[in-house]
Amino acid sequence: TPPMAMKLPRATIEELDGLVEQLTKPDAPLREEATKRLLEYERNGRLPLEALLEFSESENPPLSMYAISALGRNGQPAALKKLIDLAQRHRAGNPLFLAQIVDALGDTHHAGASPMLLGLLGLRTGRGKLFGRKSRKEEEEAALERSRAFLTLPVLRALEKVGDAKAAALLGDYLEHPEPLVRWHAIQNLVRCNVLQFNERLKQMADGDGNALVREAAAIAIERLEPLPPNLNN
Secondary structure: OOOOOOOOOHHHHHHHHHHHHHHOOOOHHHHHHHHHHHHHHHHOOOOOHHHHHHHOOOOOHHHHHHHHHHHHHHOOHHHHHHHHHHHHHOOOOOHHHHHHHHHHHHHOOOHHHHHHHHHHOOOOOOOOOOOOOOOOOHHHHHHHHHHHHHHHHHHHHHHHHHOOHHHHOOOHHHHHOOOHHHHHHHHHHHHHOOOOOOHHHHHHHHHHOOOHHHHHHHHHHHHHHOOOOHHHOO
8 A cells, every 4th residue: 555644745655656656566676676765665665664664564475574674673662562463473374474574573672572582482581482382273273383483494593683582591402402603603692692501512512513514613612602711800
């Protein structure tokens, strides 16, 4: 829906309408050009948040996915609130669409995104327990498990951008994950947030992890996280 009701110059409204229309076309180069122009509008502060909130609900995937990314870059409380709402509503939907929302939540760099991001992995801030497993139907739980597996990397990358120490402290189990890239990003979260409680495990990983890049990341993490000897603290 075009932002016709918004208080913008008529020429701006007309161009926005045209760019939004371009995003609905099957021509990929046309959509790419429209996205570039919309990004310029963002950088110049000429694309209202109200328009992005509206566009994020569009049934046209290029438009809604553009708006979701833009909401992440915007980062205002209303943008964060919309992204959390979208993640909640689509958590059992298309995993690629949900991953786009996850990326945008990370781009807000706001700790308010952490509970939703953790929730997509079945974790809760403070207790680190899985969301209501026993009350869910088996089919629904199986679908959520598949979603969690797909979203593990996107969520860890998003949490790394958010930089919330309370959230990072709940990621210790991912140091044991079978995928090296997941372990690597779990380490980056600990370093980013200066979480010290897994240092012994990191030392073990630096010595014996099966992946060379993970071993290197763990060694670097220990260098950054290990407290100085008492005589060097002064």
